[in-house]
Amino acid sequence: MIKIILKKIWKWRVALTISLAIILSIGTTFVLATSQQVEVQASVLNIRKGPGLAYDVSGQVKKGQRLTIISERNEWYQVRISDNQVGWVASWLVKNTEVSATTNQVASVISGGTPIYQSNSESAKQLTSLAAGVNVSILYRENGWYEIKYGTSVAWIKQSAVKLSSQVESDAQTENNIITTNTSNATQVVVINANNTHLRTQPNANAAVVANLSANSTLTYVKTVNQWYQVKTSSGKVGYLASWVVTLKDKGTSSSTMPKVASNLAESTIVLDPGHGGNDSGALSQTNQYEKTYTLEMAKAIAARLRSAGANVILTRSSDDYVGLSQRARISNKLNADAFISLHFDSNDSANSVSGVTTYYYNKTRDGKLARSLEGQLSALPLTNRGAEYANYEVLRENTRPSVLLELGYINNQKDFSQISSTSYRQAVANSIVNGLTAYFNN
Numbered sequence: 001m002i003k004i005i006l007k008k009i010w011k012w013r014v015a016l017t018i019s020l021a022i023i024l025s026i027g028t029t030f031v032l033a034t035s036q037q038v039e040v041q042a043s044v045l046n047i048r049k050g051p052g053l054a055y056d057v058s059g060q061v062k063k064g065q066r067l068t069i070i071s072e073r074n075e076w077y078q079v080r081i082s083d084n085q086v087g088w089v090a091s092w093l094v095k096n097t098e099v100s101a102t103t104n105q106v107a108s109v110i111s112g113g114t115p116i117y118q119s120n121s122e123s124a125k126q127l128t129s130l131a132a133g134v135n136v137s138i139l140y141r142e143n144g145w146y147e148i149k150y151g152t153s154v155a156w157i158k159q160s161a162v163k164l165s166s167q168v169e170s171d172a173q174t175e176n177n178i179i180t181t182n183t184s185n186a187t188q189v190v191v192i193n194a195n196n197t198h199l200r201t202q203p204n205a206n207a208a209v210v211a212n213l214s215a216n217s218t219l220t221y222v223k224t225v226n227q228w229y230q231v232k233t234s235s236g237k238v239g240y241l242a243s244w245v246v247t248l249k250d251k252g253t254s255s256s257t258m259p260k261v262a263s264n265l266a267e268s269t270i271v272l273d274p275g276h277g278g279n280d281s282g283a284l285s286q287t288n289q290y291e292k293t294y295t296l297e298m299a300k301a302i303a304a305r306l307r308s309a310g311a312n313v314i315l316t317r318s319s320d321d322y323v324g325l326s327q328r329a330r331i332s333n334k335l336n337a338d339a340f341i342s343l344h345f346d347s348n349d350s351a352n353s354v355s356g357v358t359t360y361y362y363n364k365t366r367d368g369k370l371a372r373s374l375e376g377q378l379s380a381l382p383l384t385n386r387g388a389e390y391a392n393y394e395v396l397r398e399n400t401r402p403s404v405l406l407e408l409g410y411i412n413n414q415k416d417f418s419q420i421s422s423t424s425y426r427q428a429v430a431n432s433i434v435n436g437l438t439a440y441f442n443n
């Protein structure tokens, strides 16, 4: 019943506004590493007053213009545009290669027998030790530690144990890994849920208590370390709160969050989440094909289209690996994704009984616009559009960013599966998502 009512309310059609914003991103841009200059290949690129989308646009540069890099912060380059003009550009808009592979900074191990750990603590499980001169690929930096690639997984190494090289590693297979970013966002606050919540010196339950906080007090959010929030009190005291005992919110909102998002697709960071993976196969087709296989194929097709539109696209997994649900949400939160799109295929107890695509959201204020924008475009697909609905899914619930979960057809419906397993359907979905996101950023 609820399903039907919501469906009606949500059957809004968003006017398709394919703007020029897409055109500006078609060209690729690249770094001329030796001279620390970038040449703008996109037709237009926004220059901002600071290193983030929250800063105002101070100007634009055009294709062919050269910018000298002065510094880098939070994945943004500070550039000199002319003798007296300095501004910031999103590094992913000037460093993307044609294949848009993720580039990782490489560092080399300084001395032999350097341990690497499962998490960023010397008391964490030691995975192995590395010989001097071994190159590691850095994914993320946190509290004096680097998260590095370790086989198909990740590990942590002390920042002081390695020397950064000027080399970067390009590896399309690492796109699911977290790249260095800073989630520090002065517009977010942490609200205490219960009295006597401990603010600690370190992000762990054994660390000394700095203060006891009372329910409903708010602190400025600084960043997330593992599952702890680094916060600042009104008196300037810095400490850590366990994320599971507090609530992260946007400043000035009570129960809802409206994260700041990019103003166009080319400037955006999109996290695509192929459902399931590894020993979690998801639902089965009538011929026992796994859902996890098709969610990944779908994600890759969408990623390719979004990248050609200039977006910075991250996959929560890019191979047949198991990734936990909270980790998937964390990737979105850590990267300050402008949109998080989880991809799934439905299944029904009775095969062939239900058909069509459904869009799910968790927080209407935060996700509603994204859900509407995407849902409106899914009507272009050859399967019935079942509309948008609320659902309490962990990848949405634990997300702090605008997020949706798409069930792109019933895998155990023969008609749907013939679409799900076809490349033409993937292309159609990719088109709908590009159009939906374009509408989302432009409205």
Ligand SMILES: [Zn+2]
Binding pocket: 275, 276, 282, 283, 291, 343, 344, 345
């Ligand atoms: Zn699923």
